[in-house]
Amino acid sequence: MGSLIPFQDLNLLPESSSLATMAASTSTTTPIAMKIPKLEPKLEPFEEALETTPPPHNLQQLRELEEPQDPFFSTPNPIPNPISNSQLTPFTDQTLTPLSQNSTISTDENNVYSEFHRISELFKTAFAKGLQQYGGDVLVPDPDARAIVPVPEENQVSAAVIVARKRIPRSSELVRVTNLGVEDERYFRSVVRRTRMIFDALRVLSTAEEEKKHGVGNVKRLRGDLRASSVMRDRGLWLNRDKRIVGSIPGVYIGDLFFFRMELCVVGLHGQVQAGIDYVPASQSSNGEPIATSVIVSGGYEDDEDAGDVIIYTGHGGQDKFNKQCVHQKLEGGNLALERSMHYGIEVRVIRGIKFPGSITTKVYVYDGLYRIMDCWFDVGKSGFGVYKYKLVRIEGQAEMGSSILRFAAALRAKPLTMRPVGYLSLDISLQKESLPVLLFNDIDSEQEPLYYDYLPRTVFPPFAFHQSGNGTGCECTTSCADDCFCAMKNGGEFAYDHNGILLRGKPVVFECGPFCRCPPQCRNRVSQNGLKSRLEVFRSRETGWGVRSLDLIHAGAFICEYAGVVLTREQAHIISMNGDNLVYPHRFSDRWAEWGELSQIYSDYVRPSYPPMPPLDFAIDVSKMRNVACYMTHSSTPNVLVQFVLYDHNNLMFPHLMLFAMENIPPLRELSLDYGVAEEWTPKQLSICN
DNA sequence: GTTTCGTCACACAT
DNA sequence: CATGTGTGACGAAA
Numbered sequence: 001m002g003s004l005i006p007f008q009d010l011n012l013l014p015e016s017s018s019l020a021t022m023a024a025s026t027s028t029t030t031p032i033a034m035k036i037p038k039l040e041p042k043l044e045p046f047e048e049a050l051e052t053t054p055p056p057h058n059l060q061q062l063r064e065l066e067e068p069q070d071p072f073f074s075t076p077n078p079i080p081n082p083i084s085n086s087q088l089t090p091f092t093d094q095t096l097t098p099l100s101q102n103s104t105i106s107t108d109e110n111n112v113y114s115e116f117h118r119i120s121e122l123f124k125t126a127f128a129k130g131l132q133q134y135g136g137d138v139l140v141p142d143p144d145a146r147a148i149v150p151v152p153e154e155n156q157v158s159a160a161v162i163v164a165r166k167r168i169p170r171s172s173e174l175v176r177v178t179n180l181g182v183e184d185e186r187y188f189r190s191v192v193r194r195t196r197m198i199f200d201a202l203r204v205l206s207t208a209e210e211e212k213k214h215g216v217g218n219v220k221r222l223r224g225d226l227r228a229s230s231v232m233r234d235r236g237l238w239l240n241r242d243k244r245i246v247g248s249i250p251g252v253y254i255g256d257l258f259f260f261r262m263e264l265c266v267v268g269l270h271g272q273v274q275a276g277i278d279y280v281p282a283s284q285s286s287n288g289e290p291i292a293t294s295v296i297v298s299g300g301y302e303d304d305e306d307a308g309d310v311i312i313y314t315g316h317g318g319q320d321k322f323n324k325q326c327v328h329q330k331l332e333g334g335n336l337a338l339e340r341s342m343h344y345g346i347e348v349r350v351i352r353g354i355k356f357p358g359s360i361t362t363k364v365y366v367y368d369g370l371y372r373i374m375d376c377w378f379d380v381g382k383s384g385f386g387v388y389k390y391k392l393v394r395i396e397g398q399a400e401m402g403s404s405i406l407r408f409a410a411a412l413r414a415k416p417l418t419m420r421p422v423g424y425l426s427l428d429i430s431l432q433k434e435s436l437p438v439l440l441f442n443d444i445d446s447e448q449e450p451l452y453y454d455y456l457p458r459t460v461f462p463p464f465a466f467h468q469s470g471n472g473t474g475c476e477c478t479t480s481c482a483d484d485c486f487c488a489m490k491n492g493g494e495f496a497y498d499h500n501g502i503l504l505r506g507k508p509v510v511f512e513c514g515p516f517c518r519c520p521p522q523c524r525n526r527v528s529q530n531g532l533k534s535r536l537e538v539f540r541s542r543e544t545g546w547g548v549r550s551l552d553l554i555h556a557g558a559f560i561c562e563y564a565g566v567v568l569t570r571e572q573a574h575i576i577s578m579n580g581d582n583l584v585y586p587h588r589f590s591d592r593w594a595e596w597g598e599l600s601q602i603y604s605d606y607v608r609p610s611y612p613p614m615p616p617l618d619f620a621i622d623v624s625k626m627r628n629v630a631c632y633m634t635h636s637s638t639p640n641v642l643v644q645f646v647l648y649d650h651n652n653l654m655f656p657h658l659m660l661f662a663m664e665n666i667p668p669l670r671e672l673s674l675d676y677g678v679a680e681e682w683t684p685k686q687l688s689i690c691n
Numbered sequence: 692g693t694t695t696c697g698t699c700a701c702a703c704a705t
Numbered sequence: 706c707a708t709g710t711g712t713g714a715c716g717a718a719a
Contacts, residue, residue: 225700299699
C-alpha cells in the first residue's frame, strides 16, 4: 500500500509541472489540429435523411413519393452489398511512423512507487521512455506522422463482409470507412437497425421465456443481454468483427442510445464488456504498437472531468474492487494505446454512460461522436495515486452531442418556456384529452394549423363495428392476468407485452384486455389503451411541414400513441375521397410489425406470426377534421415507429386500432417517422430497384 | 492453443 | 432509493 500523496503538493512538483506546461505549450504553439486532415462528417444525420419526405397528412404528395423500401426487409433473401464507391481504408504500415524494429511496450516494473519524489521519476521515465522508444521526439512528435496517408486504389478493401455468417474472432486489421454514399448509409443503417432489433428481441424473449418457465419473480439474475449477445455471437451476427474500425461506425448515428454494454459490442461501437478503453493490442498491431479506438466515459473514475466538448479522461487500472484508486496506474494496455492514438492523431469514438433513472436499466449509453486526444500527462489523482490523464477534444463539424440533447430535453420537460422562450404555440393541443400534454412548436413561420382541429385521442369506430362482434367476452382474472388466461389464449397463449409494457413481437393483431375483462386497468395486457407515456411535441419543419418528436426517451418496443381518426367504410371513403380529403388507408401501412421480433437469422424454421389471422382491412380513417398527434408524423422508409393493430374495446377483426410502437430506442427530440407504405403503382419500380 | 486475469456490468438484496 | 455483492463474459496477456 503506497503512502498517500497530497494532491496540492504534486502540482508544485517541478518535473510534473514543467512537463505539463511544455506539453500544453506544444499543443498551442504548433497547431496540431490544423495538420490533421479535417474529418468530414460522413454520416448523414437522421433528420436530414428525412428531408425530402412529404408531410404525412398530405397524402397526394405521399402517393407521388418515389422512395424504395428498405431493401433488407422487402426481399426474402439478403441482397448483395450495394457498396460501389465506398472504401475501407486500411492502415498500412506506412501510415504509421516508422519505428525501431526492436521497440517494445514499456511495462516498467518500477511503475509503483511509494515515495512521493519517486512519482516524478516514474513520470519522467515511463513517459519519456514510452515516447522516445518509438523514435519520436518526446514532446513534439513529427507532425507529418499524424497525417493518415491516402491509400492507393489497389489496396482498398470491399466492405461486403460486414455481416458474417458464422462466429468470427476479432480482427486486428485497422481500417477507416470513408466516402459512403447515400445508398451505402441507408444500407448500413438498415443492417444496424436489424441487428439491434434481433438483439432486443432475443433479450426480451429470453426473459419472457424464463418467466414462463419458472414463474414471475422466481427468475434468478437473468441476463437477457448476455443471452442475446451470446446467441448472436455464435451465429456470427456481431457487426464489424472482421475489421477494426477507426472513426465512425457505418450505420451508427451520433445520439444513438444503448442500454447495454453488450449491445455496444454487438454493433462494434465498443468491444470491451466492462473496460472503458477499447484498443488493438500491441501484439496484433501491424507495427507492434497498441492503438485505441473508443472510450466510454461512465463516471467510474473520480479524476475524470467532463465538460462536453473537452474531456479529461483518466486511464484505467490501479483500482480496487470498490473503484477506489489504490495503486499507481501504468503506461500499458489501454493507457498506452490512448497515448499512441494521440501520437498518430487517430480519433476515438466517445460513448457516454449517463445515469438514467426510470429506464429499464439504470444507465443509458450515448454515442457522442469522435474526439481527438490532444494532450496526455501523468498526474496524481484525488486519492493520491498516480493516474494517466488524457485531454479529449471533440472534432468540430459533427452533429450535436446526444448527451447534451438528453440534458436539454430534461430541462425542456421541466421548463419549456424558459428553455424555448419563442415558438411554443400551445403547451397542450389535446386540451387534456391525452394523459400527457402534447406541445405545439413553431419557430419558423406563422403556421398554426394543428391548433384548429378537434383533438381526437382515440379512433372513432362506427357503431356496427361493436354490434357485429362477440364483444361480451373477456377474461375473469381479478388480480393479474397470467399466461393461461382467456385473453392470453386469444393471443395464441402468450401476451404480446413484457412486464415493462414493451411489445415483444409484432403480430397480425394483438388482443388487449378490455371493458369485458375483470382485470384492473393496471393489467399488463392493457398497454396501448392507457394513453401516452411520453411527452410528444408537434413541430414545424422547413423540410417536412410538420413533424413529431418526443421530449422523453422512448424505449424500443414501447407504446407511443394511437393513430386516431374517424373510421369510414369503403363506401363512405369513396364518396369523401372525391372531395380530395385526407384519408388514411390502414392496409397501406407497410407491415413493419413483422420486423419487430423477426428472428429468421437465428432460427432457420422461423415463420412470421400469422396468428391471430387478420382479414384484409377495408376501411379508411378520416383525419381531415378530427385527428391526434400521430398524423403529423413524417414518412420514412427506415422508420423508427411501427403500426401494430390492436383490439380491446370490441372483438371485430375488421376494425382494429392502429397503435404505434417504437422500433428503436428513440432519443428525445429526434423526429418520429412512420412507413406509410407506397402506393401500389410503385411496386414494379420498387422491385427493379431491389433486384 | 490454452489458461489466467482484470474489467467505467448488471441484477437483485437490503 | 442509494449502496453492497454475486455472477458473469469478454478481450488481452501470459
